[in-house]
Amino acid sequence: MIARRKLGLALLLAVVACKGNQPSDAPAPKSSEAAPEAKKDEAISLNGAGATFPYPLYSKWISEYNKLYPSVKINYQSIGSGGGIRQIIAGTVDFGATDAPMKEDEAKQAPGKLFHIPATIGAVVVAYNLPEVTSTLKLSPEVLVDIYAGKIKKWNDAKIKADNADAKLPAKEISVVYRTDGSGTTAVFTDYLAKISADWKEKIGAGKSVNWPTGLGAKGNEGVTGQVKTTPYTIGYIERAYASQNKLPMVELKNKAGKFVAPTIEAMSAAAEAVEMPDELFVSLSNADGEGAYPITGYSYLLVYENAKDPVKGEALAKYLWWGLHDGQKFSKDLDYAPLPAKVLTKVEARLKELRSGDKKLLSGA
Amino acid sequence: MTTSHEVSLVRGRSRILTRFGREVNWGDFVFRRSTALIAGLVIAALAAMAFAMIQASRESLAKFGVGFVFSSVWDPVRDIYGALPFIFGTLASSLLALVFAVPVSLGVAIFLSELAPSWLRGPVGFLVELLAAVPSVVYGLWGIFVLAPWLRDTVEPLLGKVLGFLPLFQGAQHGFGMLAGGIILAIMITPTISSVSREVLRAVPSALREGALGLGATPWESVRVAVLPYARSGLVGAIILGLGRALGETMAITMVIGNRAEISSSLFAPSYTMASVIANEFTEATGQLYLSALAEVGLLLFVVTVLLNVVARLLVWRVGRLPEGGRL
Numbered sequence: 001m002i003a004r005r006k007l008g009l010a011l012l013l014a015v016v017a018c019k020g021n022q023p024s025d026a027p028a029p030k031s032s033e034a035a036p037e038a039k040k041d042e043a044i045s046l047n048g049a050g051a052t053f054p055y056p057l058y059s060k061w062i063s064e065y066n067k068l069y070p071s072v073k074i075n076y077q078s079i080g081s082g083g084g085i086r087q088i089i090a091g092t093v094d095f096g097a098t099d100a101p102m103k104e105d106e107a108k109q110a111p112g113k114l115f116h117i118p119a120t121i122g123a124v125v126v127a128y129n130l131p132e133v134t135s136t137l138k139l140s141p142e143v144l145v146d147i148y149a150g151k152i153k154k155w156n157d158a159k160i161k162a163d164n165a166d167a168k169l170p171a172k173e174i175s176v177v178y179r180t181d182g183s184g185t186t187a188v189f190t191d192y193l194a195k196i197s198a199d200w201k202e203k204i205g206a207g208k209s210v211n212w213p214t215g216l217g218a219k220g221n222e223g224v225t226g227q228v229k230t231t232p233y234t235i236g237y238i239e240r241a242y243a244s245q246n247k248l249p250m251v252e253l254k255n256k257a258g259k260f261v262a263p264t265i266e267a268m269s270a271a272a273e274a275v276e277m278p279d280e281l282f283v284s285l286s287n288a289d290g291e292g293a294y295p296i297t298g299y300s301y302l303l304v305y306e307n308a309k310d311p312v313k314g315e316a317l318a319k320y321l322w323w324g325l326h327d328g329q330k331f332s333k334d335l336d337y338a339p340l341p342a343k344v345l346t347k348v349e350a351r352l353k354e355l356r357s358g359d360k361k362l363l364s365g366a
Numbered sequence: 367m368t369t370s371h372e373v374s375l376v377r378g379r380s381r382i383l384t385r386f387g388r389e390v391n392w393g394d395f396v397f398r399r400s401t402a403l404i405a406g407l408v409i410a411a412l413a414a415m416a417f418a419m420i421q422a423s424r425e426s427l428a429k430f431g432v433g434f435v436f437s438s439v440w441d442p443v444r445d446i447y448g449a450l451p452f453i454f455g456t457l458a459s460s461l462l463a464l465v466f467a468v469p470v471s472l473g474v475a476i477f478l479s480e481l482a483p484s485w486l487r488g489p490v491g492f493l494v495e496l497l498a499a500v501p502s503v504v505y506g507l508w509g510i511f512v513l514a515p516w517l518r519d520t521v522e523p524l525l526g527k528v529l530g531f532l533p534l535f536q537g538a539q540h541g542f543g544m545l546a547g548g549i550i551l552a553i554m555i556t557p558t559i560s561s562v563s564r565e566v567l568r569a570v571p572s573a574l575r576e577g578a579l580g581l582g583a584t585p586w587e588s589v590r591v592a593v594l595p596y597a598r599s600g601l602v603g604a605i606i607l608g609l610g611r612a613l614g615e616t617m618a619i620t621m622v623i624g625n626r627a628e629i630s631s632s633l634f635a636p637s638y639t640m641a642s643v644i645a646n647e648f649t650e651a652t653g654q655l656y657l658s659a660l661a662e663v664g665l666l667l668f669v670v671t672v673l674l675n676v677v678a679r680l681l682v683w684r685v686g687r688l689p690e691g692g693r694l
Contacts, residue, residue, distance in 0.1 A: 080649035106652060175540055180625035180642075182442075182650025205443035208650045216542050216636050217625030219646060226510050231518065231541065 050084020050097030096303035099184020101282035150214030177236035180217025241336035267294035268338035311357035423662035447659035462548030475563035498557035506621030514541035547623035555608035566600030599686035
């Protein structure tokens with residue numbers, strides 16, 4: 001009885017020991033039965049974590065990529081941008097993802113140089129619930145700021161009427177909804193409000209969580225969507241996909257050029273076209289120039305170390321990123337994202353080619 | 367008989383002598399030591415948790431000091447943090463939940479243990495306990511899609527009209543807010559309180575009931591005079607268990623309370639709890655001070671829970687010492 005138990009324990013230990021050795025590429029002279037050829041084809045697993053906003057797109061990329069290259073297993077946990085940044089700094093994942101670029105003090109904590117790789121473009125839309133109004137609501141940015149600042153309290157306010165002469169606006173109180181959990185969506189939205197209004201910038205500011213002057217907080221895009229959908233006379237900001245999938249009406253916002261623009265994929269692309277991408281590869285797209293640009297648009301980024309610790313994993317990751325930024329872009333539109341403009345892609349390509357592991361460039365053949 | 371620490375075989379069982387020369391069964395000795403070790407582990411885990419929380423909130427403790435507890439500004443953009451609205455929201459929503467849940471739960475418990483026909487006790491008791499098995503996110507969704515609209519369209523306008531002169535029932539009626547949070551929590555803690563109370567009431571000796579009935583008391587009088595006073599300390603304990611659950615509840619209340627770091631006298635106004643702010647902001651929190659402040663909120667929740675439990679213990683102890691039995 002005891003002997004059998006001991007044997008079982010020994011087996012268990014042996015299994016654990018083998019598992020511990022597997023992922024490393026350290027020479028294992030004893031396992032002579034494994035051919036060196038097979039070793040090369042062994043599954044590589046890449047782990048990523050971060051933003052929830054691009055998650056539908058990234059999970060599509062992962063499943064499509066896995067069909068093409070079954071030996072590369074990629075896991076992406078959508079734990080939030082903040083968590084993504086923390087984990088890539090700690091080195092517990094191979095790539096991070098974030099909606100807002102890293103702050104300088106965060107970048108300093110990282111043990112190596114981190115690249116921002118813009119991967120896709122998303123938009124934050126302003127959805128509303130006005131049973132009486134059948135036409136699409138139009139808002140000027142100043143009016144939107146005043147609604148979120150609690151200065152415009154009723155739907156039939158003269159300032160809202162000014163842009164919506166034909167609509168029958170009810171004399172009801174506006175019920176403002178915001179995201180209560182820290183989110184890239186909030187960061188993009190408040191970044192826009194801060195650009196429009198100096199007062200907002202000074203008193204509230206922009207960030208993933210801010211001290212909202214008025215309104216109700218709902219958890220997650222789904223929470224805000226739920227509240228706007230079920231509560232008459234509400235207004236709330238959400239990612240485009242949530243509004244379009246739930247068929248919520250979306251506000252047409254007046255852009256910098258003075259045109260009222262609906263949040264279409266073309267309008268998101270127009271915003272990205274209009275803004276020059278700097279060398280560090282991150283830039284805010286909110287309130288962009290351009291006739292057709294939708295003003296609350298933003299890039300979502302992947303974070304990777306310039307110098308990969310493990311050359312095998314590093315190469316696999318670099319190839320995956322290359323694929324995502326080229327072949328992966330075609331999945332954007334169906335999932336409510338806009339593909340990267342060609343001129344941005346050229347810059348990203350150059351950056352991907354800089355990825356290395358020690359002296360070895362990871363994408364020499366691409 | 368030997369007096370040294372040696373194992374002797376008596377009647378086939380191994381025995382050991384303690385320091386005081388008493389003979390103890392070897393199995394008992396191991397059993398006592400290992401259970402003591404397990405009990406010690408629980409305490410160690412508690413201490414480790416407290417230590418880790420203090421460690422994680424060091425930065426915020428140093429920066430804000432005691433002011434953290436009394437400040438009501440929570441502004442991650444400017445890195446200014448104060449936890450007062452969350453403390454208020456947690457305590458107020460939990461107490462409100464008790465106000466709703468205690469009469470209902472005790473009513474259910476009394477009905478099931480004293481009044482219900484025996485064929486009904488099993489099924490009804492089971493159904494009430496089933497409420498405890500519903501995941502909290504389901505309560506939250508029900509809160510968003512059923513409870514909040516109902517409160518907004520029916521209950522709050524009515525309360526505002528009838529009792530609007532009280533500050534408790536003034537202000538904008540969103541449906542989401544303290545009232546919704548309190549009701550959701552009340553529903554969630556009702557099964558806890560009622561099932562524990564039912565067990566407590568069942569443990570009351572039948573002789574007491576029979577004595578009261580024999581003296582000519584009606585069923586209501588027998589419950590009031592004989593059963594409830596006997597079960598008092600157990601009932602307080604049941605309520606405390608429910609309170610504990612209400613304090614720590616996160617998901618469901620986050621979905622309906624409105625999540626605004628504000629202190630308002632109105633039940634219609636949105637509020638925010640300590641557990642909610644941690645759940646909402648931790649994943650996206652960047653910056654040392656921000657994380658540290660969230661950890662300190664966690665520490666405060668820990669402290670508040672411990673304090674309330676201590677108070678509750680004292681209450682149970684006091685209630686248990688009151689003279690038993692009531693007056694007609």
